[in-house]
Ligand SMILES: O=C(O)CCC(=O)C(=O)O
């Protein structure tokens with residue numbers, strides 16, 4: 293076991309109790325330091341959340357998983373990806389999430405929408421790939437609605453559970469030197485018990501991809 297006396301550098305630069313973007317003030321609700329997991333409120337307005345759900349609902353498909361893009365019991369939700377800057381709402385959200393995540397939009401995968409019905413879940417996984425020359429380095433999950441019961445984002449290695457709330461987001465990063473810290477970002481989307489769950493996920497890559 294290695295004993296570290298100093299914290300590693302993080303991508304996330306925001307200190308204090310809020311993040312100020314050009315069009316929005318977003319309170320920081322809680323923070324787990326290493327690996328860094330930050331819960332941020334007011335990342336999107338009700339209208340923006342409703343808009344993302346409306347624009348995606350006719351395009352949802354059973355989710356695929358990993359680089360092989362196969363359906364799998366790991367992930368029983370339905371989802372879709374927006375094209376980059378596909379419309380003004382997506383463009384505005386990508387710009388705002390880029391400010392929060394402190395990575396240019398050129399590094400962003402297309403904004404993904406996921407929809408879970410009761411019983412649907414995303415079992416514990418890492419967002420980075422085992423092998424990639426342009427791996428993912430950070431994630432922001434934006435909750436687009438309130439879930440009556442279940443649907444928490446759970447970090448089992450940290451004993452941390454985030455309850456979905458419309459407009460709130462959970463951010464985490466896994467670009468640490470210490471692989472143990474990256475591995476601790478294991479997370480799952482718990483089964484929805486009552487109601488439904490909608491999220492938007494933004495992943496950032498180490499190098500530009502657009
Ligand atoms: O549904 C969740 O809360 C987590 C989603 C997730 O892990 C992902 O989109 O990579």
Ligand SMILES: [Fe+2]
Pocket residue numbers: 417418419431479
């Ligand atoms: Fe994930």
